[in-house]
Amino acid sequence: MTVRYGPVVALCGVGAVFERGMIHAVVGQNGAGKTTFARVLAGLVRPASGELAIDGRSLPGGNVNDARMAGVELVHQSFALPPSFTVAEAMQFGAAGGGMFSRSRLEKRWQPHLDALDVKVQARQRIRDLPVETQQGVEIARALVSDAKLLILDEPTAVLSPEGAEKLFERVRRLKERGVTVILILHKIREVLAIADTVTVLRGGRLVDGPLACAGIDADRLAELIIGPAGARALNSEDKAALTGAAAVTHAGQHDAPAGATPILRMRAVSTRPDPEGPALEKVDLDIRPGEIIGVAGVEGNGQRTLVRAISALADLVEGEIAIGDSDVTRAPLAARRAAGLRVIPFERNVEGLSLTSSLWENWSARSLLQMPLLSAISPVAIRRECDTALKQWDVRYSEVGQRAGSLSGGNAQKVILSREMDESARLILAAQPTRGLDIGATSFVWESMRSARSRGCGLLFISSDLDEIFDISDRVIVMLSGRIVAQFRPPYDITAVGAAMTGVLR
Numbered sequence: 405m406t407v408r409y410g411p412v413v414a415l416c417g418v419g420a421v422f423e424r425g426m427i428h429a430v431v432g433q434n435g436a437g438k439t440t441f442a443r444v445l446a447g448l449v450r451p452a453s454g455e456l457a458i459d460g461r462s463l464p465g466g467n468v469n470d471a472r473m474a475g476v477e478l479v480h481q482s483f484a485l486p487p488s489f490t491v492a493e494a495m496q497f498g499a500a501g502g503g504m505f506s507r508s509r510l511e512k513r514w515q516p517h518l519d520a521l522d523v524k525v526q527a528r529q530r531i532r533d534l535p536v537e538t539q540q541g542v543e544i545a546r547a548l549v550s551d552a553k554l555l556i557l558d559e560p561t562a563v564l565s566p567e568g569a570e571k572l573f574e575r576v577r578r579l580k581e582r583g584v585t586v587i588l589i590l591h592k593i594r595e596v597l598a599i600a601d602t603v604t605v606l607r608g609g610r611l612v613d614g615p616l617a618c619a620g621i622d623a624d625r626l627a628e629l630i631i632g633p634a635g636a637r638a639l640n641s642e643d644k645a646a647l648t649g650a651a652a653v654t655h656a657g658q659h660d661a662p663a664g665a666t667p668i669l670r671m672r673a674v675s676t677r678p679d680p681e682g683p684a685l686e687k688v689d690l691d692i693r694p695g696e697i698i699g700v701a702g703v704e705g706n707g708q709r710t711l712v713r714a715i716s717a718l719a720d721l722v723e724g725e726i727a728i729g730d731s732d733v734t735r736a737p738l739a740a741r742r743a744a745g746l747r748v749i750p751f752e753r754n755v756e757g758l759s760l761t762s763s764l765w766e767n768w769s770a771r772s773l774l775q776m777p778l779l780s781a782i783s784p785v786a787i788r789r790e791c792d793t794a795l796k797q798w799d800v801r802y803s804e805v806g807q808r809a810g811s812l813s814g815g816n817a818q819k820v821i822l823s824r825e826m827d828e829s830a831r832l833i834l835a836a837q838p839t840r841g842l843d844i845g846a847t848s849f850v851w852e853s854m855r856s857a858r859s860r861g862c863g864l865l866f867i868s869s870d871l872d873e874i875f876d877i878s879d880r881v882i883v884m885l886s887g888r889i890v891a892q893f894r895p896p897y898d899i900t901a902v903g904a905a906m907t908g909v910l911r
């Protein structure tokens with residue numbers, strides 16, 4: 405199979421055979437061609453050349469209806485359910501053969517289907533009111549409405565907490581028992597080894613190897629196949645353990661921030677109103693010193709988003725004070741906070757972080773627009789050049805800085821935000837899930853960039869649901885529960901104690 409997008413060759417002569425009734429993982433670096441591969445199978449992209457057969461039947465390719473008739477369903481990387489729909493309406497939307505149904509008939513029609521797949525939801529609930537795991541469950545249920553034989557999930561765990569990922573895997577195992585063949589696009593090696601029967605590795609649009617039986621491959625070997633032997637050698641042992649899940653990460657080497665310096669962030673008794681994105685903050689006290697990385701651990705939905713929003717002037721404060729360096733910014737707008745050195749890598753990169761219809765250089769230059777007086781001179785030529793240099797430094801795969809951000813692969817889009825927000829003038833970086841959706845090479849590059857920002861004297865707040873990476877790079881770890889900071893830890897970290905604090909078990 406070969407696929408081209410204009411001058412870009414996204415897949416080049418890739419051939420593979422996937423056995424029926426198994427769980428197959430497809431892995432590879434950002435831009436390796438994984439999504440393109442999934443889109444070819446689902447008939448969304450017509451290959452320039454190649455052959456495709458499903459269940460022994462040859463398909464011409466490039467036709468969604470043909471693929472669906474053959475039993476192929478794809479659940480996309482970013483969900484496509486309309487937020488204002490009820491679950492029943494969303495399910496009906498995916499079903500073949502329309503017809504007019506009353507709301508209650510729709511609900512009666514779809515509730516048993518949802519129950520049978522163990523998606524814990526009422527068919528009358530609105531999509532926008534559901535937690536992300538449940539939305540994904542509905543997406544999968546919808547994909548299975550038409551009795552799919554081959555279900556493809558494109559990076560299904562990128563939006564999930566570890567608990568959510570475990571639930572998804574349970575669901576996938578049950579589908580396998582029912583005879584459905586599943587192809588999962590994944591980044592995390594430990595997830596591949598936990599769920600898949602086989603793994604196939606793509607790099608730069610080519611097949612590196614696979615499908616290989618997961619039973620016969622270990623984490624180190626898989627890392628090497630994904631990033632190449634040189635990339636794997638360049639990883640230090642704690643990073644490698646955090647990337648592959650091969651050993652417990654406790655963070656042996658302690659790094660102490662210079663004592664006595666004015667904190668770069670000081671929050672005193674900050675409480676907010678309940679926020680659309682999570683519980684209200686309750687009397688949060690937090691200091692981040694220059695040269696310090698504070699990891700935020702916590703089950704998702706315990707105020708991590710509100711914390712980021714409060715520091716970025718988006719949440720409504722009821723009481724308390726926030727200072728960045730020497731400036732009291734409690735009532736200052738985001739622009740003033742950015743001018744004081746605040747940078748934000750937001751949770752939802754496609755919604756808050758990038759304008760997908762704007763060019764790369766426009767997205768990249770948004771930071772100067774956000775920080776400089778409106779009428780200061782901006783030279784597009786200079787910005788394009790700077791943007792080009794910054795994106796190359798981050799190894800973003802793109803053709804030219806004028807291309808739309810929406811045409812980048814998911815991981816490359818994330819890198820555009822990182823290159824913009826982790827610049828030399830940053831003094832306080834809020835990094836919310838900065839490695840989600842990134843391949844293991846890019847992930848270790850983000851960790852290195854965070855460490856080098858720290859050695860430049862930056863303070864960093866690092867939010868992740870992956871405890872291995874939190875332990876690997878944080879100098880201190882705080883735990884959030886119901887909008888409060890309930891515990892604080894220093895290395896070497898004790899995973900049992902952190903886990904207990906996250907779930908509210910007092911020790």
Ligand SMILES: Nc1ncnc2c1ncn2[C@@H]1O[C@H](COP(=O)(O)OP(=O)(O)OP(=O)(O)O)[C@@H](O)[C@H]1O
Nearest residue numbers: 409414434435436437438439440811813814815816
């Ligand atoms: N619509 C498009 N127009 C132009 N180029 C595209 C388009 N979609 C993808 N590409 C390019 O094709 C290549 C493969 O992209 P693809 O999305 O398949 O990678 P991926 O392995 O899924 O990456 P990621 O892990 O970052 O999601 C990339 O270089 C990407 O920039």
